[in-house]
Amino acid sequence: MLNITSIKKGLVIDHIRPGMGLKIFEYLKLGKADFTVALIMNATSNKMGRKDIxxxxxxxxxxxxxLGFLDANITVNVIEDEVITEKINLSLPVRVQDIIRCKNPRCITTVERDITHKFVLLDKEKGIYKCEYCDHIYSWEG
Amino acid sequence: MLKGRHLVDPQDFSIQELESIFELTQEIIDKPEEFNSICHGKILSTLFYEPSTRTRFSFEAAMLRLGGGVIGFSEPGSSSVAKGESLADTLRTVAAYSDIIAMRHPNEGAPKHGIQYCPVPLINGGDGGHQHPTQTLTDLFTILESKKRLDNLTIGCCGDLKFGRTVHSLIKAMSRYENVKFILVSPKELQVPDYIRTEILEQRNIEFQEVERLEEVIDQMDILYMTRVQKERFFNEADYVRLKDSYIVDLKKLKDAKEDLAILHPLPRVNEIAVEVDDDPRAWYFRQVKNGMFVRMGLILKLLGVK
Structure with a gap:
């Protein structure tokens, strides 16, 4: 079993869907961090089988x-003096901007410069969004 | 209050606001001479990033019949767009010269983006395969004229329902009225897009059925909204051959239809309505095309706040 030392003060982003950890690591620009960070991939999990942390x-x-948009099942643990002081369960945001791009090849966002890529949540259960410009459906399943 | 508003999506206006446009449109039809100089000194810009005959002509004719002026382009090659200007900058510039703008754009969502930069009313004259709200105003007005109501109707939409933006806009608009049912007739590969099915029809609990053949359902319809099915839209030749005649209305199919059916078509037609139908009292499509100009006259007056 791989051991990563516990942290004194900071955040533990737990229950990340396997494979999504690197994407979140990059989204948070942790590759450029000047403090200690750890990305653990495919850790064993009672709840999920495998998970990233x-x-x-x-x-x-x-x-x-x-973060909720990237993976709504994530739990964020806030750590103070090596103790979890807060557990934050994430959910899908109603709106997302400049995180994903519309997959409709005819959408205005594919041709216009300096445009904000905007999506609005359509179905919370299924995690379905739509492009605010062209109404094209977006879901992680593609 | 419609003064200063944009029209991007057919649902931008409330039912009451649509009624006010239709009342004004009827006044214009009844007494055109009272409106022929009402927009003197006002300028409409028509920005057509892709070809159009009916929509552009009807906008321009509408403004000219109101006594206003028209500037614009009918293909972007003759404008600064060809130099790589963004849509946002083009709209800022054109808005400085005009009182109202009508725009057709090949990219879906272009008007939704454009209104952020446009201080004068912007009217969506069609954006890709997405929406075409002034066609919808025309369609609604023609339905109202033919049936004297916009509720309690069974509306058949036939043809290419996937790429036909006029159908998407019509479904969105008509789904707001009481007891409206839809019969969607198309080949499987050309059914309405998912967002129309989930966001409009299913979420609003609107009764609808999807079928492949017009002859099976034509007897149930109060309105038949025809669109063109292009051969290249089919996935294979066999389906095209099997189904192509199902999307053509002729007098033989109309034998099963209601006496007071109203047949609409956004035009241009190719062969989906047989010429023999033109003289049938159920043919409303040429009346509809004329209504397109009158409705746009009413819309321009409302958005400019002139009436």
Whole structure:
């Protein structure tokens, strides 16, 4: 079993869908961090079988809405003095901006410069969004 | 209050606001001479990023019949768009010269993006395969004229329902009225897009059926909205050969239809309505095309706040 030391103060992003950890790591720009970070991939999990985990030895600003969009099953643990002081369960945000791109090849976002890519949540259960410009459906399943 | 508003999506206006446009449209039809100089000194810009005959002509004719002026382009090659100008900058510029803008654009969602930069009313004259709200105003007005109501109707939409933006806009608009049912007739590969089915029809609990053959359902319809099915839209030749005649209305099929059916078509037609139907009292499509100009006159007056 791989051991990663616990952190004194910071965040543990837990229950990340396997394979999504690296994407979140990149989204949070942790590759450029000057504090201790750990990305654990394919850790064993009673609940999920396998999961990814990110540990961050610092208090950073995280856009939980966007994190929820990347993976709504994530739990964020806030750590103070090596103790979990807060557990944040994420959910899908109603709106997302500049995280994903519309897959409709005829959408205005494919041709217009400097346009904000905007999506609105259509179905919370199925995780379905639609492009605010062309109404094209977006879901993680493609 | 419609003064200063944009029209991007057929649902941008409330039912009451649509009624006010239709009342004004009827006034214009009844007494055109009272409106022929009402927009003197006002300018409509028509920005047509892709070809159009009916929509552009009807907008321009509408403004000219109101006594206003028209500037614009009918293909982007003759404008600064060809130099790579963004849509946002083009609209800012054109809005500086005009009082109202009508735009057709090949990219879906272009008007939704454009209104953020457009201080004068922007009217969507069609955006890709997405929406065509002024056609919808025309369709609604023609339905109202033919049936004297917009509720309690069974509306058949036939042809290419996937790429036919006029159908998408019509379903969106008509789904707001009481007890409206839809019969959607198309080959499987050309059925309405998912967002129309889930967001409009299913979420609003609107009764609808999807079938492949017009002859099986034509007897149930109060309105038959025809669109063109292009051969290249079919996935294979065999399906095209099997189904092509199902999307053509002729007098033989109309034998089973109601006496007071109203047949609409956004035009241009190719062969989906046989010429023999033109003289049938159920043919409303040429009346509909004329209504397109009158409705746009009413819309321009409302958005400019002139009436």
């Amino acid at each position: 990110i540990k961050i030895e610092d208090v950073i600003d995280v856009d939980f809405a966007m």
